[in-house]
Amino acid sequence: MLLNKWLKAVAFTLLCVTQQAVADLTIEITQGNDRATPVAVVPFAWLGQSALAEDVAQIVSDDLERSGLIKPLSRSDMLSLPSQKSDIYFRDWSLLKQDYLLIGQVKPSVSPGMLTIQFELYDVVRQTRVLGEVISGKPSELRSRAHYISDKVFEHLTGIAGAFSTRLAYVTVRKDASGQNKYELKVSDADGRREKSILTTYKPILSPAWSPDAEHLAYVSYETGRPAVFIQNVYSGKRRQLTAFKGLNGAPTWSPDGNKLAVVLSKDGNPELYQIDLTNYKMKRITNHYAIDTEPEWSPDGSKLLFTSSRSGGPQIYQLDLVSGETERLTFEGNYNARARYAPDGTEIYFVHQKEGIFHIAAQELANNRLRILTQTPLDESPSVSPNGSMLIYATQEGSRGYLGAVSVNGQIRYRLPSQRADVREPTWSPFLTN
């Protein structure tokens, strides 16, 4: 009886491995944390008939491992594969030095076409269940459900909200058969899987920015022959062109309430920040300086704007208080600091910082202006913070190929998402999904 269950679990694992789809982006963890919590994520038992398309436990295990804060046990080192409490021998998991054990079952639901997924997290030392839930979904939703489980487990173990159910948007470039550069705006899960192209053009695309509801992207496309700002719904594909002014139309970012877009226009002869009210399309100029003003970013409370300005010579980061109208220079270290993003709690900023010819991603605490360099590769740009504030995704280069790197805000954890086929750039991490 027991053996039968084990066999089922093993068979389930094998089926899932053979069915795994080829992903465009694959994760390579390059630096982890020595004090990561050991957690055994046991393959979930499948109690149905035909094989499932996704290996839920493997997705959870990969998610948790990518966080760097959790060290999942390799399946090949497990002594047994329990899927219910009565099959757990806590002593065995203690011998394997595991602090926690995640087990689960997937079975056909009573409502047709639906699956029931049950998962339980056990504290191995105390031999108690600390988390457990029964959720349901369609077979096609297993990946989303797995990320949901990762979010729950991660939050329980670290106290940090999980951001595994979020998305990435980025731009890929590759030469087509005729040697032309083909640009694509793509959206994927936070782990790089389920990649979808939402725009394909032979002219540059840049600066994608998520709306706060994570349903729209604003971006710059040159498809009309000139740069223009577009807004596109990532689900329906429906889009509108927002600006087509003479000169620059760039760097769109959304206000936290989603009602305004800050953009850069040079229609009056010089790059300045503008805000466009998306409810009535009223436009207001925000900066007025003969230098370059670009790359706006709204503070989490919407009361301030960060931007890059060359008003002191080279590019430096400034903060404009939208209430008082006062502008304050924030960066003083080095001669190139640009394209800043706020941490979700507003306590620090992340930006591109040049030191000795190397373009790093750097962080600066706003309370004491202390700067720390987070990345060491030479041409890093476009930092974007995960909505839980723990990781940054950024664009970097290796040889002539651009790829995406991720680093924790404390610099301790790193991984990369290289694309097998294309140059990847301009990553941006979505907010938490609202539904």
Add this chain to the structure above:
Amino acid sequence: MSGYRYRKPKKLVAEINVVPYIDVMLVLLVIFMVTAPVLTQGVKVELPEAVSAPLDVSEDDLPLIVAVKKSGEYVLELGPDKEQAIKPADLSLKVGKITRQNPGVQVLVRGDKNVEYGAVVQLMSVLQQAGARNIGLLSQPPEK
């Protein structure tokens, strides 16, 4: 003063450097007396009687127990398998999984007093190759 400084003579180290010995023996062997009840569960084995150090079992560092039955068969006391004999190859595989995660794990051999010497030696060799570095033999306190 031209850079000369009085240098204290180095203290002589009186301890034996243990590491090379372990290297030579590969396995540190200690004989323990069974005191904790956890060690007396499982397959019935008549332990040899000997006076030796009592063994403390802490919750954080549970030992892995391998019993050797009178027949010379091995029993790895894991999960539900408290009676089932295990082949040396499977034993090696399972112990290897544990030592990879828990390199300092104490492996205790609970051998029947009537077991052939060869069976115990073979077991020690298997355990050692599976990465066990800390192996102990269990005995029973002599009856008073």
Add this chain to the structure above:
Amino acid sequence: MEFKKYSKTLFFGATLAVLAGCGGNAATQEQGSDSASDGQVQPVVTSDGSNTDSSVNGEQMGQDAQSMKDQAADAMAAMPEVETVYFGFDTSAIRDDSREVLDLHVAYLNANPMQNVVLEGHADERGTREYNNALGERRGNAVKSYFMVQGVSADRIEVISYGEEKPAVIGHNNAAWSKNRRVEIKY
């Protein structure tokens, strides 16, 4: 909201969007003539209505450009051969060795008053994309000013910045970067 169930609509919609975005309607929404700093934008909903494919459209534009080039060549044989001038790092100052090339273009433009010109500004890959876009535009504007001072009227000149998006030379070294910080003068 579940992503997967929308994937089909999304893909279809995106295709429509690409088609529509490349149609003529988007380009006609030029609002640059309004010089007031505050104003209103007219969003163009482009997801319904389509005619051409993105790549097809690209080819047509290429043909247009080609035919324009041919006409120009007929009108005046002395179209300057060198069409690129280069710049230093993080600067839009016109170098002395660029003046000779620019003067030839000024002469050509003054001899062909119907000829318009597009100045494509570019930057090297170092630094951020949007800042480089601004830098590319500054370089284009520097050339534009040079032309205007010598009598070419502003309405004949359009500056388009590509920032670091269209490098002339691929490479992560000074030789490549110096070739990419440039303005291309296109007729």
